[in-house]
Amino acid sequence: MSLLDIHDLRVSFPGRGFRAAPVEVLHGVSLSVSPGETLGLVGESGSGKTTIGRAVLGLVRPSGGTIEFEGREIGGLQGRARRGLSDDIQVVFQDPYSSLNPSITIGDTLAEPLVTQGATRRDARARVRSLLDQVGLPSDAVERLPREFSGGQRQRIAIARALGPQPKLIVCDEPVSALDLTTQTRVMELLIDIQRHTGVAYLFISHDLTVVRNISHRVAVLYRGDMVETGAAVDVTSRPEHPYTKRLLLAAPVADPDEQRRRRTERKAATAASA
Numbered sequence: 521m522s523l524l525d526i527h528d529l530r531v532s533f534p535g536r537g538f539r540a541a542p543v544e545v546l547h548g549v550s551l552s553v554s555p556g557e558t559l560g561l562v563g564e565s566g567s568g569k570t571t572i573g574r575a576v577l578g579l580v581r582p583s584g585g586t587i588e589f590e591g592r593e594i595g596g597l598q599g600r601a602r603r604g605l606s607d608d609i610q611v612v613f614q615d616p617y618s619s620l621n622p623s624i625t626i627g628d629t630l631a632e633p634l635v636t637q638g639a640t641r642r643d644a645r646a647r648v649r650s651l652l653d654q655v656g657l658p659s660d661a662v663e664r665l666p667r668e669f670s671g672g673q674r675q676r677i678a679i680a681r682a683l684g685p686q687p688k689l690i691v692c693d694e695p696v697s698a699l700d701l702t703t704q705t706r707v708m709e710l711l712i713d714i715q716r717h718t719g720v721a722y723l724f725i726s727h728d729l730t731v732v733r734n735i736s737h738r739v740a741v742l743y744r745g746d747m748v749e750t751g752a753a754v755d756v757t758s759r760p761e762h763p764y765t766k767r768l769l770l771a772a773p774v775a776d777p778d779e780q781r782r783r784r785t786e787r788k789a790a791t792a793a794s795a
């Protein structure tokens with residue numbers, strides 16, 4: 521059975537201006553994530569990736585379709601009705617600078633959700649030490665404030681916070697996009713390593729197909745609110761079927777000038793085919 525099963529999801533937002541009609545940004549999207557799996561959700565800016573993530577987190581109310589988590593319908597559940605679910609489904613956001621409270625120490629940031637979950641202060645302290653170890657940060661981080669850490673380290677703290685309640689699924693919304701290339705690679709390796717040890721599943725959202733293919737078992741491609749292609753990561757990224765996926769792939773940066781030239785030609789052909 522799937523861990524997460526989204527079927528025919530529709531989301532509309534109020535239109536701009538007086539009496540404007542609602543604007544549908546997801547037009548019946550279906551996807552699933554199995555336990556321990558990473559589904560990469562890729563698409564250009566504005567295609568609706570974050571809206572899917574927010575709907576799974578209960579931050580956006582669907583206008584149609586279903587979102588099932590372990591067989592239970594959770595679409596539209598908010599507040600108290602989501603109690604328990606917030607342990608099972610966690611999130612890591614893109615911006616490591618705004619996602620941590622600047623005036624709360626790392627120790628308290630990580631301990632607070634554990635205490636809310638029912639842990640004693642003492643157990644929470646021990647678990648915080650183990651979480652810091654798991655994400656490769658020193659134990660003296662507990663005394664320090666977010667401003668004392670780099671972007672990559674802050675993202676490690678955000679990952680540790682997400683891991684605290686031992687979730688089954690983490691929605692990773694562009695978790696490495698704000699980081700430099702070397703730090704991106706390290707954080708991606710950390711996420712893969714964590715999955716290997718904990719069996720957590722990821723819904724991994726990114727506009728960058730090269731980032732997504734390195735971490736995902738399967739990839740789903742979203743284009744203007746429609747799912748245009750889903751398949752094994754290796755198939756979608758080496759033999760893309762939809763012209764839009766081909767374009768995304770050809771837009772990925774490469775160092776070799778010959779390859780750059782070849783891709784420019786292919787990109788023109790793919791653009792013409794999808795126009």
Ligand SMILES: Nc1ncnc2c1ncn2[C@@H]1O[C@H](COP(=O)(O)OP(=O)(O)OP(=O)(O)O)[C@@H](O)[C@H]1O
Binds near residue numbers: 534565
């Ligand atoms: N709260 C909102 N109210 C109105 N429109 C919204 C809201 N949130 C998102 N949208 C619109 O929905 C569409 C999809 O946005 P979304 O953020 O899901 O795309 P995305 O693929 O994640 O893009 P990005 O990578 O830029 O975040 C966009 O046109 C956006 O302007």
